[in-house]
Amino acid sequence: MPRLLLPALLALSLPLYAADVHVRVAPNAAHANPGDEHLTTFPTIVNALDHHPFATPNPDGTPGRVFIEIVPGTYHERVIVTQNHNNITLIGLGKTPNEVVITNSLNAKTAGGTFFTETVEINGTGFQADNITFENTAGNTGQAVAVADRGDRSIFKHCRFLGHQDTLFADYGRQYYVDSYVEGGVDYIFGNAAAVFDRDELHSNGPGFVTAQSRTSSDQPTGYVILNSKVTADLNAPPPPEGAPGAASTASARRMIGLGRPWRAYSRVIYINTALPAELNPVGWNNWGQAANESTAYYAESGSTGPGASPTTRVPWSHQLTAAEAKQYLPETFLAGPAKGPDHWNPIAEAAKLP
Amino acid sequence: MRKILIAALLAALSAHAEDVHVRVSPDVKTGTRGTTEFPTIQTALDHHPFATPNANGTPGRVFIEIAPGTYHERIIVTQNHANITLLGTGKSPADTVITNSLSESQAGGTFFTETAEINGAAFQADNLTFANTATDGSPAVAIAVRSDRAIFKHVRILGNRHTLFADYGRQYYVDSYIEGGIHFIFGNATAVFESDELHSLIPGVITTHSRAVPTDTTGYVILNSKVTSAHSGPVGLGDPWRTWSRTVFLHTELPANTDPAGWNDRDLPANQKTAWYGEFANTGPGATPSTRVHWAHQLTATEAKAFLPATFLAGPDHWNPIAEAAKLP
Numbered sequence: 001m002p003r004l005l006l007p008a009l010l011a012l013s014l015p016l017y018a019a020d021v022h023v024r025v026a027p028n029a030a031h032a033n034p035g036d037e038h039l040t041t042f043p044t045i046v047n048a049l050d051h052h053p054f055a056t057p058n059p060d061g062t063p064g065r066v067f068i069e070i071v072p073g074t075y076h077e078r079v080i081v082t083q084n085h086n087n088i089t090l091i092g093l094g095k096t097p098n099e100v101v102i103t104n105s106l107n108a109k110t111a112g113g114t115f116f117t118e119t120v121e122i123n124g125t126g127f128q129a130d131n132i133t134f135e136n137t138a139g140n141t142g143q144a145v146a147v148a149d150r151g152d153r154s155i156f157k158h159c160r161f162l163g164h165q166d167t168l169f170a171d172y173g174r175q176y177y178v179d180s181y182v183e184g185g186v187d188y189i190f191g192n193a194a195a196v197f198d199r200d201e202l203h204s205n206g207p208g209f210v211t212a213q214s215r216t217s218s219d220q221p222t223g224y225v226i227l228n229s230k231v232t233a234d235l236n237a238p239p240p241p242e243g244a245p246g247a248a249s250t251a252s253a254r255r256m257i258g259l260g261r262p263w264r265a266y267s268r269v270i271y272i273n274t275a276l277p278a279e280l281n282p283v284g285w286n287n288w289g290q291a292a293n294e295s296t297a298y299y300a301e302s303g304s305t306g307p308g309a310s311p312t313t314r315v316p317w318s319h320q321l322t323a324a325e326a327k328q329y330l331p332e333t334f335l336a337g338p339a340k341g342p343d344h345w346n347p348i349a350e351a352a353k354l355p
Numbered sequence: 356m357r358k359i360l361i362a363a364l365l366a367a368l369s370a371h372a373e374d375v376h377v378r379v380s381p382d383v384k385t386g387t388r389g390t391t392e393f394p395t396i397q398t399a400l401d402h403h404p405f406a407t408p409n410a411n412g413t414p415g416r417v418f419i420e421i422a423p424g425t426y427h428e429r430i431i432v433t434q435n436h437a438n439i440t441l442l443g444t445g446k447s448p449a450d451t452v453i454t455n456s457l458s459e460s461q462a463g464g465t466f467f468t469e470t471a472e473i474n475g476a477a478f479q480a481d482n483l484t485f486a487n488t489a490t491d492g493s494p495a496v497a498i499a500v501r502s503d504r505a506i507f508k509h510v511r512i513l514g515n516r517h518t519l520f521a522d523y524g525r526q527y528y529v530d531s532y533i534e535g536g537i538h539f540i541f542g543n544a545t546a547v548f549e550s551d552e553l554h555s556l557i558p559g560v561i562t563t564h565s566r567a568v569p570t571d572t573t574g575y576v577i578l579n580s581k582v583t584s585a586h587s588g589p590v591g592l593g594d595p596w597r598t599w600s601r602t603v604f605l606h607t608e609l610p611a612n613t614d615p616a617g618w619n620d621r622d623l624p625a626n627q628k629t630a631w632y633g634e635f636a637n638t639g640p641g642a643t644p645s646t647r648v649h650w651a652h653q654l655t656a657t658e659a660k661a662f663l664p665a666t667f668l669a670g671p672d673h674w675n676p677i678a679e680a681a682k683l684p
Contacts, residue, residue, distance in 0.1 A: 034596055035623040037567075046464060054568050078463040083474070083501045083523040084543050084567075104463060112429040112455060113397060116467070123434070123474060123501065150434045150474065172434040192435050216405050216435075 019064035021055045023048050026071045045070060045079050045090070045102065055087065063087050063126070070132070072099035078119055081151070085124040091355070092131035097160045097181075100132050107138040114143035114166055125173070127151040130354045133160040140164045140185065140206065149175055149193065153345050156180055157354045163188065164206065170195045170224070171214075174335045176347035187212035189224065190263055196225045196331040196347070204233040204257040204279070209286065211260035213267040218296070221338060223268030224260075225329045231308070233257050233279035256281040261288045262297040270300045272326045276308030284314040302326035373415035375406045380422035396421060396430050396441070396453060406438065414438050414477075421483065423450035429457075429470055432502070436475040442684070443482035448511045448532075451483050458489035465517055469499040476524070478502040481683045486513040496520045500544065504674050507531055508683045514539065515556060521546045521575070522565075525668045527676035538563040540575065541596055547576045547664040547676070558588025560619065565597035569629070574601035576662045581608045582641070589614040590641075594621050595630040603633040603654070603662050613641025616648050635659035 022040070025048050029041040032051040042048035048068050055064025065087040072094040079102060081088050092100030104119040111117040119136050127149075138144035143166040149156075152173030160181045161168045167184035170177075171191030178198045182189060185206030189197075192214040202210055210231060215222045235255060258281050260269040284301070287293040300319035301311065303326070311320045328334065337343045377391040379399045393399035399419045406415025416438040423445035430453060432439050443451030455470040462468040470487050478500070489495035494517035503524030511532045512519050518535035521528075522542030531551045533540060537559035540548075543566055553561055561582065564575050575593070584590050591614040593602040617634070620626040633652035634644065636659070644653050652658075661667065668676050 034621055035598075035626065037598060078467055080464070080466045082466070106463075112457070113431070115431045115433070116429055116472075 019056055019058040020067065021053050021064065022067045022069060023052045024069045024071070025075075027073050027075075044077050045075055046077055049079065049081060049085060049088070065089055065126075067091060069093055070100050074101045074103060076103055078104050078121075080121045081124045081127055083123045083125075087126040088124060089128040089130070089354075090132055091129075092133075094131065097131050097133050097158050101135055102132065103135040103137055105137040105139075106144065107141045108143040109141075110138075114145065115148070115169075117143060117166075118145040118148040118169065120147045122147065122149045122151040122154060125152045125154075127154040128350075128354060129156050129159050131158045133162060135160075135162040136167070137162075138164070145169045149173075149191075151175070153347075153350075155347060155351050155354070157351050165208070166190055174337070174345060174347070176331055176335060176351060178347075178351050184208075187261070187263070190214065192216065192220070192222050192264070193224075194222045194335060196227055196329075196335060197229055198227045198331060200226070200229045202226065202229060202231045204231070204235070207235055207255045207257060209258040209261045211269050212263040213260060213269050214263035215266040215268050216264045218266050220266065223270065223298070223329075223334075225331070225334055226269070226271045226274050227330070228273050229271075230275045230306075231257075231259075231277055231280070233277045235279055258286050259284045259301075260299060261286040262290075262293045263288075265293055265296040266298070267293070267296075268298040270298075270302070270321070270326070270329045271304055272301075272321075272329060273303040273305070274301075275306035276304050278307040280308030280310075282310050282313035284310075285318050287315075287317075300326075373407055373409040375404050375415065375417045376420060377403045377417070378420050378422070379426075381424045381426075382422075395428050396426055397428055400430060400432060400436060400439070416440055416477075418442055420444050421451050425452045425454060427454055429455050429472075431472045432475040432478055434474050434476075438477045439475055440479040440481070440683075441483055442480075443484075445482065448482050448484050448509050452486060453483065454486040454488055456488040456495070458487075458491045458495040459493040460491060461489070465494040465496065466499070466520075468494065468517075469496040469520065471498040473498065473500045473502045473505065476502055477504040479506045479679075479683060480508070480510050482509045484511040484513060486511075487515075487518070488513075490515055492516065494538075500524075500526055500542075502526070504676075504679075506676060506680050506683065508680050517541055525670055525674060525676070527664055527668060527680060529676075529680050538594075538596070541565065543567065543571070543573050543597070544575075545573045545668060547578060547662075547668055548580055549578045549664060551577070551580045553577065553580060553582050555582070555584040555586070555590045558586060558590070560591035560594050560614075562593040562602050563596040564593065564600040564602050565595075566599040566601050567597045569599050571599065574603070574631075574662075574667075576664070576667055577602075577604045577607050578663070579606045580604075582610055582613065582639075584610050584612055587612050591619060592617045592634075593632055594619045595623075595626045598626060598629045600626075600630040601632070603635070603659070604637055605635045605654075605659050605662060607637050608639035609637050609641030611640035613639075613643075615643055615646035617646075618648050618651050620648075620650075633658070 148169040150172035170193040175195040183203040186208035190212040294317040302321035499520040501523035518539040521544040526546040534554035627650040635654040
């Protein structure tokens with residue numbers, strides 16, 4: 001009797017202690033309500049985030065992960081991953097990231113501030129997304145964020161970020177964007193994260209600066225590294241109407257694109273082994289109208305290629321690094337964690353585990 | 356020479372001052388980098404000078420001192436902004452009001468409606484009002500707090516439904532006033548409400564805590580407070596937004612129209628085994644232990660002690676919210 005009972009008890013208790021949790025999002029699923037925590041299929045991504053079963057720690061003590069697997073479709077919703085939700089992975093089940101689209105349309109004027117426009121907001125640590133498109137369709141109407149990422153140790157792989165001004169708010173924590181596509185016009189990657197963009201395409205769909213990093217003091221380990229990537233541009237789109245937010249900065253870029261400008265004084269951006277287009281303003285960088293920023297912002301390139309690669313014409317206060325000097329900005333070093341008590345996060349190994 | 360030295364010393368000192376004080380007032384016309392006066396709270400958050408660590412290594416704090424007025428704006432304190440204090444400089448919290456109007460149906464989700472969103476650690480607010488004036492009946496959050504070691508003292512939090520999203524981290528609300536209709540305090544924070552008034556605007560349940568797993572140490576504690584209502588319909592103490600919801604009322608005055616059952620299981624009997632609701636030494640006409648649902652707990656003094664702020668909020672870093680709050684005006 002005990003012999004029979006034991007396997008049955010084990011089988012019952014195992015699902016309760018399974019480390020990882022896999023749930024599915026499909027538009028035709030029934031909506032889950034409080035109490036429906038046993039469900040594993042949900043009609044919207046938010047509904048899945050609200051009601052997924054929780055993951056338990058792995059046998060080795062590392063935390064379990066919740067995989068939210070999303071069937072192809074266009075999801076008209078706003079998604080928030082709160083600090084209560086660590087280790088969430090969103091996976092698009094389509095053949096390409098184009099098949100799973102999370103989309104909303106909100107600009108700074110309607111939302112009451114740039115920081116409230118995002119289609120998707122990530123605040124939980126250890127967030128991952130794979131094979132998904134994030135979009136804000138407010139168009140060329142001022143600041144309109146597709147993703148606000150404030151998740152430490154976040155990874156985006158095979159993702160697309162679509163918008164115009166302020167598309168990707170990479171604002172806090174260590175972040176790794178790999179094999180992805182980010183597009184926008186003015187300042188379309190901005191914030192104060194420590195972020196590496198590896199093998200990405202950054203596409204300017206209007207004149208303006210690719211980055212506006214916002215490090216606020218010299219001792220912060222934050223900055224943007226664009227690595228083994230490609231900057232492309234299509235400046236045929238009409239400029240924003242005069243008086244629209246960002247129109248002035250567009251003018252300052254003179255129908256060209258720039259590598260970056262300092263949203264805050266100690267802004268830091270490094271391009272490594274990246275192809276730059278002919279539309280790039282030969283001076284490269286801009287001080288946002290404040291000469292004082294030239295002594296605090298840190299802007300550098302190493303091994304740039306393509307028609308826009310032009311070290312001799314860059315602003316004199318920017319830097320050209322040797323491969324050896326650039327090494328400290330590679331993801332395994334730059335994202336490994338603070339000098340004191342680093343957690344040796346290895347974003348490349350983590351990203352390799354994703355499909 | 357001596358004069359120059361003193362001037363240089365003073366300049367050096369202010370450059371290394373630990374704390375930073377900036378002022379917000381609607382009559383300020385500037386509000387860009389390099390200044391310490393701003394026309395809106397958000398411009399102050401965007402452009403305040405940064406605090407440096409104190410001599411003893413503890414982090415400095417940025418005090419944003421807000422002149423009386425009604426500030427029609429949404430504010431966000433991001434994870435990049437730890438140790439921010441918002442101080443109303445009026446005579447009472449009613450003099451300085453941060454207000455917006457956005458409901459779930461307009462914003463695309465309850466979680467996007469908040470007038471103020473607090474994500475930076477160790478946030479403090481004193482002598483202020485946070486309001487969401489949306490009245491369409493769908494949830495409309497006045498403030499979403501996801502800040503560990505947050506303190507609210509002498510504040511008013513006003514709304515109609517889902518007023519206070521107390522969702523993440525340890526939080527201490529003292530000498531404050533919170534009002535709303537249904538579920539006006541909700542989320543998964545570890546929060547103590549001490550010497551507060553919780554005011555129910557329409558019949559409904561006050562709290563809906565959302566602990567999701569039994570190993571979480573989160574919960575709501577209402578302590579030495581007063582529940583009041585603007586109606587004669589039933590006022591429930593709490594129900595489980597998530598299965599392991601946890602809430603206790605201690606030494607709190609309950610009105611005559613308190614739902615005699617006290618708590619409900621949201622029509623899911625399974626929640627009776629997982630949700631954990633308790634009371635101890637409550638007073639007023641609504642304090643009726645014998646009529647409560649059988650699965651709720653009446654605590655002993657010893658059991659109640661575990662929920663006092665000094666213990667319940669201490670955490671591994673021995674945070675002392677009472678001492679911290681005492682430093683605020």
